[in-house]
Amino acid sequence: MKNYWPFGIFLLAMVVVGLIVLTIKVAVMNPVELQSICQRSSQEIDANINEIVKSRESFLNKYNVSFEGALQQDTKSFRQIFLRLSNKINGKIETDAKVSFFLTRPNTVKEDKNLGEGELVEGLWQSQSFEVQKEGRYQSEALIEIGEDSICVTQEYFIQKSID
Template sequence: MNKNYWPLGIFLFALVVVGLIVLTIKTAITNPVELQRMCQRSSQDVDENINEITKLQTEFLKKYVINFEGAREQTSKEFRQAFIRITSKESGAIQSNAKVNFYLTRPHTAREDRDLGKAEFVDGLWQSPSFSVESLGRYQIEAYVEIGKDSLCISKEYRIKQ
């Protein structure tokens, strides 16, 4: 009489599938997906209002030029403040009548997000309050700028090295 190994093969295949399902669920629970934020707005809020956000950004950039100041690669001792310059396209004048908030985040996680607070206008630059970073790697500074009814969230990535 010939032995048939199909039932054993199907049973082992079912065990492998169940094991992979359990492993996937365990991995998903221990490594939760973190939401990428944009100036402290959740990704869901950004998705729901993307048309309005895009329209506001386009209108803002027709009127103003915003530039971050400072090197993209800095040491942790140098990376203590963020600076932006806002210039009117029409007159070329530096804008001192804006409301600017700064945020510090890391591109790969939302755990270290920090609201740095309102910016101060000093010598033609908007500067963030002082901050410190503990670890090396990539950081993003986001600036939420409001001038009258116009608003914009702009970001710049920095690489912090020793």
């Protein structure tokens, strides 16, 4: 009667080595340092995190910020990003803000798009028109500056293939 234990242990060791190699390959091909938020690198955010948190809290105490639109859309209908920005004290729409929009895919910088400054139309800040080719997860980012106050807000969207 043959004993297959040595063969099984060898195969298990090879699977473990293969998974280690695969993990290293994925880590090298997708470095974290290439990720950015509102066109700021991870290193810049780490270095200035205390000021960013204070600025964010101060901004959110003064203003209401929310993205508008469905979180699940198809590739044909996802053309613009909409943002509502109002003052918490009087509830009025903020018209003197500078809003810059960015579109990115999580975990990659290959498809990042700088959509430029937004335009205020009927109470909503809207980005320039854009087109997405692939379905999947997208993140819209908006860098909002009002005087000395600034904030970067993000919203994740799931884009499905359009049904023709």
